[in-house]
Amino acid sequence: MLTRPDPPTGRPGKPGGGRSHRVREALLGLLLLTPGLVGLGVFVVFPLFQAVYLSTRDNDILGNPTRSVGLAHFAELLTPEFGALLARTFLFTALVVVPGVLLPLAIAAPLTQKLPGMRIFRTAFALPFAYSASAASVVWLIMLNPGTSPVNWLLGLVGVQAPSWTSDPGWALVTVAAVTVWSVSGFNLLVLAAGLAQVDEDVLEAARIDGATGPRQFVSIVLPMISPSLFFAVVTTTLTALQALGQVHIMTDGGPNGSTSTLVYSIFDRAFHNNNSDYGLASAQGLVLLVVGVLLAAVQFGVLERRVHYR
C-alpha cells in the first residue's frame, strides 16, 4: 500500500520554464499544501508534543496541569494492572478480528454461486453495517437483558442455562467482542464478496479438473486471489477493535470489575468519565496507544502484506 513516492521525476510545470517560473511553481505547491499541513499540524502533530508535555504533569481537580511529575505517570503504567489492561486490549482485538473476518468469509463464499436468492442474501447480510457501534450495543443489550432475553430463552429451550452475558467477568469481554463482530460483519461481507466476485471462473474450473479438493483448493487458490480484500478486512477490523469505545462504554462501562476495560476505554475513563480529569495519566496511556498502533501497523504491513498478491 505504501508505494514509495517517486522522486521528483518530472511532470514539470512548464517545459523549460525559467527560474522565476520555478519559484512561482514552488510557491504554488507550498500554498496548495498549506491547508492540509496546517490541519494536520495543528490537530495531529502539535497535539503529539502536547500529549508528551501533559503526560509529565499532574492535574488539579478541574483538570488544569500543575506541577511536573516527571515520568511518574509512565511508572504507573509499569504495573501488573496496566499489563493486564494491555493484554485484554490485544485479546479483545483478536476476539474481534479472527471471527470478524472468518464469519463473513464463510458467508461470502457460498454467495458467489449462481443460485436464486443470492443477491437478496447478500443485501440482508450486509444490514448490520448500517448499525453504528452505539446502535448495535443498545440493541444487543435488549437482546441479552437477563430478564427478557430472547437469546437466553432460545438457549433455555435446548436446556442450556445462559450465562450472565454482560455481567459475568468471564463472559463480558467475549460478549462485547461478539457484538463488535456482528457490527463489522456486514461491511466485511461486502468487501470479501467484492473480492470473490473478481476471481476468475476459469481458474477455478481448471483447479477443479486438476482434482484439488474443495477446501484445499479454496485455501491454495482462492484465498491468495482475494488476499488484497482479506488484508483490507483484517486491517480495518483491527483498527475498529483497537479503537472500540462505544460498545464498551454502552454495554459494560468497562466492567464488570474492569474486565472489559481496554486501552481506549481507559483513556476515556481517566480523562473524561466519572468526574475524572486525570489528563496526565490519560495522555501517557495515549502515547502507549500510539506505540501499539505503530507496532501493529508494522506487523501487518511488514509481515502480512508480503503475502498479499496484488494483481
Add this chain to the structure above:
Amino acid sequence: MRTQARHRSPRTGRISTSLRRVTAGVALGLAAASTAACGAATTGASSATTQQLTAPPASALDGKGEVQVTFWHAMGGKNGEALQRLTDQFNQRNQGRIKVTLQYKNNYDDTLSAYKTALNSGQAPDLVQVYDIGTRFMIDSGSTVPVQSFVDVDKADISDIQPNIAGYYTVDNTLYSMPFNTSMPLLYINRTAFVEAGLDPDKPPRTLDEITAAARKLTVRDANGNITRYGFGTALYGWFVEQWTALAGQEFCDQGNGRDGRATKVNLATDEHVKQLEWWQRMTEEGLALKFNSDTAESDNAFTSGKTAMTLESTGSLGGFLANAEGKFEVGTGFYPKADASHGGGPIIGGASLWIVGKGKDDAHKRAAWEFTRFLATPDAQATWHTATGYFPISKSALDTDLDKQWRAQRPQFDTAIKQLESTALTKATQGCALGVMPQARKAEESAMQAAVHQGTDPRQALQDAEKSLDSAIKDYNQSVGG
C-alpha cells in the same frame, strides 16, 4: 449515569422573606465591580478552597434591571418539563427583575464535566445542579457561594427543609447547596407474586434474611428445572451497599463521613460489607437472585417483566414501575431492608442539589440565583415538583398541601418512603460520605461487588482490593486541593 435520576424529592421551608429590599440602593456600584474577573477563572481550585465566597444581600439586585440567570440542570423528560413550568412561574412573578434560563445538560456526569470546563474558560452558569456524590468536589472547587451564607445574610428560617435531606449537603456544619430532587431507596415487591406464593404482601421482608426466606417461596422453576421467576434481583449498584452501611450506623469514610474534615480513607473492607456480599453470593448461588451488572435499567426491566419478584430501587422509579407493570401485576413497596434486624440506622438520601456559582459572578447574579433557588424550595413549588416527578419533597409542609395529598392518595406506595424518612435519625452515618472522589469510590465499590457476585472472589479480598485501589486516588485528590 446510573446515579442519574435516582434521588428525588426536595424541600424547604419558608426561607424568610424578611430582608427583601430593605437597604435600598446603597450598595449599588460597589458590588458589581468587585468581581469583574470574568474570564480569569484560571488556576483552578487549589488556591480557592480555603476561603469561601460570601453572599450578597437582597439589595444587590436593586437598580440592575432584569438580571439574567443561567441554570444548568440534568432533568430530562417529564422532570425537565416540570422544572420548566416552575421556572416560567418564577420568571412571570419576577418580570423586570430576574429571568432564569434553563439549559439541559443530559445527565449529572455531563453537567459536572461541562461545569469544570466552563470554570476554566470563564463561561460558568449562575446556578448548577450537581449530584449528591459531587458534593465534596463542588466545595473544593471553591467556585460557589454556600447556601448557608445566604441563609445567614437573610436570617432565613430553613426549618421546613427535611433535616435528613439537608444533612447530606451539610459539611463542617455549613449547608453548602440547596437540596432539590431527592430520593431514597425502597424495596419493591410484586404483590401478585407474593399472594401466589402464599406470602403476605402487606408485610414485605424487613431484613436480608427475610428476603432470602421470601425469595425461596417466590422463585419458580419449570419442568426442566429452568428458573422462570427469581425471588429477587437487583443491580450491583454501589448506592445500595452505602445504604446498608448507614442502616448499620456505620460511616462509609473516615473523618465522620467526611463531615468533620477531609476524608482520607473509605471503609470498604468492613465485616458488615463482607456479610452483605456473602449474602448476595448465597442468593445467586442458590438460584434465588438473578445476576445483574451495575446498570439499574436492566434490573428494572426484569422486575416489570415479572422475571424477578423483589428488587431494590429508588423512590424515583415508582412511577415507571406502576406504568410498566400495569395490567400484569400489582406493585408494592417496603422499607429498605436492613442487613441485620438489630440495625437501627436509616437510609441515606440521594439525588442532586443546587449550587450557586460565585466565581466570576457579580453580586446581582449571585443574588438572583439565590432568589430562584429559594423559590424552588418553597412548599408550593415542592408540591408541584414532587407530584409531577415522584421525587421526594424537601419541604415538610409540601406534604400537607392538597395537591400532594391527592397525589399520594392514588399512590399509597409512596407513603412507605415518607415513613422511612421520618423514622430515620440524622447521624453522621445517615448523612452519607462526603468525599472528593466519591464517583470513583462508588465505581470501586461496584467492582468489588461484581468480583464477589460474578467471579466468586472472596468478599473480603474483593473489598480490600477495591479499598486499596482508591488509596492513591484519594491521596492525589487531597493533595491537589491542598489538604
Add this chain to the structure above:
Amino acid sequence: MSTATRSRLNRPGPVPTALTYLWLGVAAVVLLFPVLLTVVGGFLPSSALLHQPPRLFGGDWTLDNYAEAWNQPVVPLAPAFANSLFVGLVIMAGHLVTSCLAGYALVFLRTPLRTPLFWLFLATIMVPYESIVVPNALFVRSLGLGDNRLSLVLPFLANGFGVFLLRQAFQQFPRELREAAVIDGCGHLRFLFTILLPSCRPALTALAVWSFLQGWNMYFWPLIIASGDNSMNTLQSAVFALKNNEGASPAVLLAGISITLIPTLLLVVFGQRWLVRGFTAGAVK
C-alpha cells in the same frame, strides 16, 4: 465453512445446494434477528418487549413509540440528525479540498521537500486518534466555541489517508495528457478542476464516501465535546443519551434507534456497490 466452500467451487449438485441454503438460512436467522427486533420492536407496545421472549408477532402495532422517540425533549433527535449530517458533510468537504490540493502539489508541481512532506502526511495516518484526543479536547474547548458545531469537526478537516489516496490516483493520470494540456496553456487550477478531477471521479467518490462515514460514525469526540449540550449531540452520542434516559421503555429506545438507522439502512440497501468501491478503493490499489 467447508460445506460452503465446496459448493462454491464445485458445480453445485442438489445436496450441496441444499446445504448452502441451510447454512445461509441459519446464519441469516442468527445475524438478522437483531435487525428484526429493532424494526419490529419499535412498533410494539412496551409490554410486548417486557416479556421473555419478546412478543414480536400478533400484538397490536402502534406508532406511538416513534412519535415519542421523535418528540421527547430529553434527547431531541432532529438536531442530532442535522449535526450528524453536518459533521459527515463538512468532514467530507474538508478531506476532499485539502487532499486534492495537496495531492496536486505532490504529483504535478516541483514543490520543495515534497518527498519528506509526503512521508509526513503518511505518518499522520499512523497516529490513532485516541492518543491525541486529550490535548485536542483541551485545545478545542479553550477556543470557546461553546455550542458551535464547528467544534465537532475542527480536528478532522484534513486527513493523511485522503492525501495518500488522491496522490495515488493522480499518479495514474496519463503523462502525455498532462503535457498536452500544459502546452495548450492550461493553467494549474484550470487543469486541476476541469481535466484532472473529472477523470479521477472514482477515487474522489471513494474518498467522499469514506470521509462521510468517518464523520457519521464518530463516537468518542462528539461524546466529550457535546458533553452536556444536547443541541450538540450527533446521532451516535444521542443513542447513548437515549439509552441513558432512565424511564425510556425498550420500545421507545428501539424506535429511536430505528430513526437513527434510516440513512445508513438506505445506503446499505440501495448504495451497496458504491459503498464497496468507497471502502476498498484505497486499499486494493
